[in-house]
Amino acid sequence: MPIAANGCRLRKSRFAEQGRLYLLTTVTQQRQPVFADWRLGRLLVDQLRCADESASVTSMAWVVMPDHLHWLIELKNGSLAELMCRIKSRSSRSINLVRGEQGRLWQRGYYDRALRRDEDIKGAARYIVMNPLRAGLVSRVGEYPLWDAIWI
Structure with missing residues (x-):
C-alpha cells in the first residue's frame, strides 16, 4: 500500500493533546530540495514563528532541511x-508567490511522535539540529x- 494511503488513514484517528510534546516531520513534494x-x-x-506568536505552539527546536522539516513543539491550542495544515498552506502560498509558481509544495500528511516529559528532550533537539551535519551539508552546525x- 502506498505511503500516502497509509498516511491518510492514520490521520483520521489521531489524537492530539494540548501540553504534549511532539516531534513533527514533513516532506516536500517528490522530495524536491526547495529549501x-x-x-x-x-x-x-x-x-x-507565527505559530509561536499565535500561541498555537511553543517551538523547542527545528531544522529546515533542503527537502523536509523537523520541528519539536509543545502543542498549546x-x-x-490544523497546525500542519496552516503551516503547509501558508508557507506554500508565500513560497509559490516568490517563485512565481503554483501547485503543491508539500507531500500529503506528516509524521508525528509524541514525547514523554521524562524523555531526553534536549537529546531530541540535538538530534534535530545535527541533521545538516549528518547529511554532510556543513562541517559545523x-x-x-x-x-x-x-536552549541555544
Whole structure:
C-alpha cells in the first residue's frame, strides 16, 4: 500500500493533546530540495514563528532541511492536523508567490511522535539540529542557516 494511503488513514484517528510534546516531520513534494535556497527556507521559518506568536505552539527546536522539516513543539491550542495544515498552506502560498509558481509544495500528511516529559528532550533537539551535519551539508552546525533551539 502506498505511503500516502497509509498516511491518510492514520490521520483520521489521531489524537492530539494540548501540553504534549511532539516531534513533527514533513516532506516536500517528490522530495524536491526547495529549501536548498535558504531564502525560501526563511519563508517557512516565518510560519513557524507565527505559530509561536499565535500561541498555537511553543517551538523547542527545528531544522529546515533542503527537502523536509523537523520541528519539536509543545502543542498549546488546536490540533496537530490544523497546525500542519496552516503551516503547509501558508508557507506554500508565500513560497509559490516568490517563485512565481503554483501547485503543491508539500507531500500529503506528516509524521508525528509524541514525547514523554521524562524523555531526553534536549537529546531530541540535538538530534534535530545535527541533521545538516549528518547529511554532510556543513562541517559545523553553526554554519547552517535554517535551525534553532530554545536552549541555544
